[in-house]
Amino acid sequence: MSDEHKQFISEEDAEVKRIKKRKLELMELKEKEHEMIVEPVHVTDSNLNEIVNKHSLVLIDCWAPWCGPCLALAPTIEELTEKYAGKVVVGKLNVDENPRTAERFHIFSIPTTLIMKNGREVDRIVGLVPKNHVEAVLRKHLG
Secondary structure, eight states, X not given: OOHHHHHHHHHHHHXXXXXXXXXXXXXXXXXXXXXXXXXXXXXXXXXXXHXXXXXXXXXXXXXXXTOHHHHHHHHHHHHHHHHTTTTOEEEEEETTTOHHHHHHTTOOSSSEEEEEETTEEEEEEESOOOHHHHHHHHHHHHO
């Protein structure tokens, strides 16, 4: 084998190692982005932007403690949090405690579920709906 051929193989090996290293770094970064969050995140006026900009897909349950349909939806929200951990970050926003966000997103009825993708609202569900309906909307945005 010629020296030129040996040098080419050596450079090619170094390039393959560099590519592998970069791919591993990107995979680790993606894992950190989608930490396994297994319970709803407390969303507030002050942390909403940070949450929706940090995670690519966020479901936000806008609710109030006095709202019967909101309380009925709570177990569904808990189940979806566990089922979609690592894929979707699920948050809960108490509209009574966070009026700026409720006003910003024109939340006039609760429960309202916002679907945020890459920092912006892409869908919403108003009212108490079955779990399979919420899942269908989520799956539409997971792809």
